[in-house]
Amino acid sequence: MxxxxxxxxxxxxxxxxxxxxxxxxxxxxxxxxxxxxxxxxxxxxxxxxxxSGWIDMHVHAFPEFDPYGDDVDEIGYKTGVTTIIDAGSTGADRISDLVSSCENSKTNVFAFLNISRIGLKRIDELSDISWLDEAELRKAISEHGDFIVGLKARISKSVVGPNGVEPLKIARKFSADTGLPLMVHIGSGPPDIREVLDLLEKQDIITHYLNGKANNLFDENGEPLPEFSKAIERGVHLDVGHGTASFSFPTAETAKKKGIRFNTISTDIYRRNRVNGPVFSMASVLTKFLYLGYPLKEVIDAVTVNAAAWLHKPELGRIxxxxxxxxxxxxxxxxxxxxxxxxxxxxxxxxxxxxxxxxxxxxxxxx
Missing domain, CATH: 2.30.40.10 (Urease, subunit C, domain 1)
Known part of the structure; x- marks a missing residue:
């Protein structure tokens, strides 16, 4: 301009x-x-x-992967979001292709690197431990260090298969060796959510924290699990990650009642849930949090100031x-x-x- x-x-x-x-x-x-x-x-x-420009901490922006893919600008600036972070669509095998696919986009893009070298080529990418290749992961980080902001581990039954919490233990080692924090997808067990929580450290992200699945973060009385409370005390970051299957109004209402506040609001958007819902756009997701009674500033801070602080890019969260x-x-x-x-x-x-x-x-x- x-x-x-x-x-x-x-x-x-x-x-x-x-x-x-x-x-x-x-x-x-x-x-x-x-x-x-x-x-x-x-x-x-x-x-x-x-x-300041909205930041979406959890999207899927690698257009080649179906169903978890979309075009960068369709889920970026065209929806009011100026910066997106791809949440582990690609692992070491395809991260270079993701970088290349973003080169002509207007939207700012960063990524979490999937700890499985195959990424979301398959949706059980942690079912074979041999796909967790640290040498290839380190090579990808050395080549794309300015693009990669963390590591992504999807720790739910359909992803890990018979491996339980073992992939997260390996991810914890990868994090220690590279200095990159983890974004951990939570969902149906096994593994039990308490096993997952015990392995998370300060600056790690729990995404989908408001899901309504049986293996969630609250007990049958609506109280936060002790392991969840301890994780928050350690500085684990809470991210919404709405998605197709990971946001529940009853869970969100329980969390608000118990004072469990989000750090960041993200969409987990990709082509299918953008077109058909229930995500549609960041504006639609933010509307849900206004409906829940959160003040506008707290809602917008979650996609500006808070997200920029986690990224260590304060300039993206200010005017x-x-x-x-x-x-x-x-x-x-x-x-x-x-x-x-x-x-x-x-x-x-x-x-x-x-x-x-x-x-x-x-x-x-x-x-």
């Missing part, structure tokens, strides 16, 4: 209005509302909120003069909206999040 673009009369998350001036792709100035001049002015008339502009513009519309979780539960919300536009690496795009 060249010239001087003014996003006029936008509402900041803190509640104040402002004019944001962009010049040559960077944030030049944050001015009092209605005062800025420029070559192009878009007046939002105090009806649109601006935040600051001098930074390359990555922004999401959205409104909160007063309209009835039917919401679906991953188990067929329905809720009716009276407000919904609607994306109006993004600025991605300095380029403004209306959505």
């Amino acid at each position: 060249t010239g001087r673009l003014v996003l006029k009369n936008v509402r900041m998350l803190e509640g104040n209005a402002a004019d944001i001036i962009l010049e040559n792709g960077t944030i030049k100035e944050i001015a009092l509302p209605g005062t800025a001049t420029g070559d192009e002015i878009i007046d939002y008339e105090d009806k649109v909120v601006v935040s 600051a003069v001098g930074d390359i502009a990555n922004l999401t513009l959205f409104s909160i519309e007063d309209e009835s909206t039917l919401l679906l979780d991953s188990e067929g539960e329905k809720r009716m919300a009276d407000k919904r999040v609607v994306v109006k536009g993004v600025v991605i690496n300095g380029e403004f795009i209306e959505c």
Whole structure:
């Protein structure tokens, strides 16, 4: 973007209005509302909120893999998300192909490297221990260290087969040897969720923490498991990872009642659940958390400040003069909206999040 673009009369998350001036792709100035001049002015008339660009910590963006694949920009900037993190679609065998497939995309992309060299070529990628090849994993990290932000281990019955918790023990060693934290998918057992929790450390991520499966993080009385509480105390990071089968309204309501708050909200989006639901988009997922009664700032912080902090990229989670502009513009519309979780539960919300536009690496795009 060249010239001087003014996003006029936008509402900041803190509640104040402002004019944001962009010049040559960077944030030049944050001015009092209605005062800025420029070559192009878009007046939002105090009806649109601006935040730093949304970050989705869990997507599947390798288009070749079915069903867990999609095109980067379809789940990225076109849905208001300026940065996505592919959550283990590829292992060492195909990570180079994932990198290549992202080269012409506008959306910023990083990835968790699947600890299985085959990645999601098969959905039982941890059923054969020989696919957990540390030499190949290290080679992939050495070649794509700027792209890889962590390691992904999907620890549920359909993935690990007869191996139980053993793949996670191997992943723990890989993490120690490489210095990269783990994102751990949880789901149906075996292994028992308590075995999984005991192996997680500070900065590791539990994704799908609000799933409604029998092997979840709460006991039959709705109390958080002791091992879950201890993991939170150790600094384990809680990520939503909505997905096709991993978000339950009853579980989310229990977690909120017990004070178990998310660190990040992510979609686990790919082509099928984007088109057919129940995910659809980041805006749809964020609408569910507004419905649950979380304040707007807490919800948006989960896809900006908190995600950027975990990535050690604070510039992606702020609006600051001098930074390359990555922004999401959205409104909160007063309209009835039917919401679906991953188990067929329905809720009716009276407000919904609607994306109006993004600025991605300095380029403004209306959505």
